[in-house]
Amino acid sequence: MAKYIELGKLKGEAPKLFGIPTKTKLDEMFFTIREKNGKFVKEPLGGIPYQSVLNITGIPDTGKSLLAEQFAAVQADMGYKVLFVSVESPVQFLYSALKQKANALGLDFEKLEKNIVLIDAAMNSEFREDLNTLIGTMEDAIKDKHITNVIIDSITGLYEHKEMMARQIVRIFFNFLKKMKQTAILVSQKRSSQDMMSSEAAGGLAVAHIVDGTVVMGKELIETKWQANLYGLPFGTVLRTIRIDGCRITGHDDRTWVFEITEEGIVNILKPLEELVKST
Numbered sequence: 364m365a366k367y368i369e370l371g372k373l374k375g376e377a378p379k380l381f382g383i384p385t386k387t388k389l390d391e392m393f394f395t396i397r398e399k400n401g402k403f404v405k406e407p408l409g410g411i412p413y414q415s416v417l418n419i420t421g422i423p424d425t426g427k428s429l430l431a432e433q434f435a436a437v438q439a440d441m442g443y444k445v446l447f448v449s450v451e452s453p454v455q456f457l458y459s460a461l462k463q464k465a466n467a468l469g470l471d472f473e474k475l476e477k478n479i480v481l482i483d484a485a486m487n488s489e490f491r492e493d494l495n496t497l498i499g500t501m502e503d504a505i506k507d508k509h510i511t512n513v514i515i516d517s518i519t520g521l522y523e524h525k526e527m528m529a530r531q532i533v534r535i536f537f538n539f540l541k542k543m544k545q546t547a548i549l550v551s552q553k554r555s556s557q558d559m560m561s562s563e564a565a566g567g568l569a570v571a572h573i574v575d576g577t578v579v580m581g582k583e584l585i586e587t588k589w590q591a592n593l594y595g596l597p598f599g600t601v602l603r604t605i606r607i608d609g610c611r612i613t614g615h616d617d618r619t620w621v622f623e624i625t626e627e628g629i630v631n632i633l634k635p636l637e638e639l640v641k642s643t
């Protein structure tokens with residue numbers, strides 16, 4: 364490889380900017396600026412940026428896995444191949460979770476069965492202990508099955524007990540996913556001491572610094588009168604929030620949005636938090 368390169372030589376190599384749909388409001392929260400009749404207008408991207416590697420972070424039970432699975436289901440229903448690397452729970456659990464999602468969203472489950480490929484790094488400790496084996500298997504799957512989207516739930520699980528290595532490990536996966544031209548979601552977990560709505564996760568800011576963008580999911584228990592009044596929510600309920608913390612590839616909405624998890628486990632982004640507060 365050449366040691367240096369002229370900018371002009373990259374003409375035609377830059378990935379096109381368009382959205383890979385999640386079919387949640389996240390698709391409109393990423394935007395681009397296009398020229399229309401001599402004017403510059405903001406246009407929703409219609410998905411997460413093509414060939415981006417995004418980090419979804421949050422404390423436990425904030426809906427990170429649900430959102431990642433929903434993205435996989437939607438993409439598979441659209442006919443795209445998805446590789447799901449499960450580091451937290453055995454892949455058998457994903458079968459019923461994805462079936463439930465297909466039912467709730469009116470997706471064709473047969474397409475999901477065909478288009479979603481799984482690697483079980485939860486039960487198979489070799490994948491967690493020897494990351495080269497995991498990457499080799501991912502490469503085989505991507506090539507053999509013509510994969511375009513990859514999910515790793517979670518990247519944190521790949522540097523458990525070795526958080527000092529977080530940066531190197533995330534870098535290896537990031538570079539690999541870029542080389543394979545994938546659109547990817549890496550789920551990362553927060554430590555309890557970390558600020559709930561920051562992009563920081565286990566391993567520090569390693570994931571957030573390396574990836575193209577971070578989405579932070581949070582939850583707040585309504586336990587004071589002040590909170591109940593502010594949000595117009597009953598005591599003891601949970602306010603769920605989602606925010607794009609940053610994205611290098613394209614513009615994005617920087618507000619905090621409110622979402623619900625439906626009884627069927629679907630992530631439904633509702634409205635900006637400021638609107639909820641205004642309406643009370």
Ligand SMILES: Nc1ncnc2c1ncn2[C@@H]1O[C@H](COP(=O)(O)OP(=O)(O)OP(=O)(O)O)[C@@H](O)[C@H]1O
Nearest residue numbers: 422423424425426427428429552624625626627628
């Ligand atoms: N099938 C379902 N139906 C209804 N609610 C669900 C369903 N699955 C999960 N939930 C709810 O959504 C919450 C978030 O689940 P999810 O597994 O996505 O969390 P997470 O952010 O990935 O957490 P962790 O960091 O522990 O992996 C659960 O705690 C539960 O309350």
Ligand SMILES: [Mg+2]
Nearest residue numbers: 427428429451
């Ligand atoms: Mg999870």
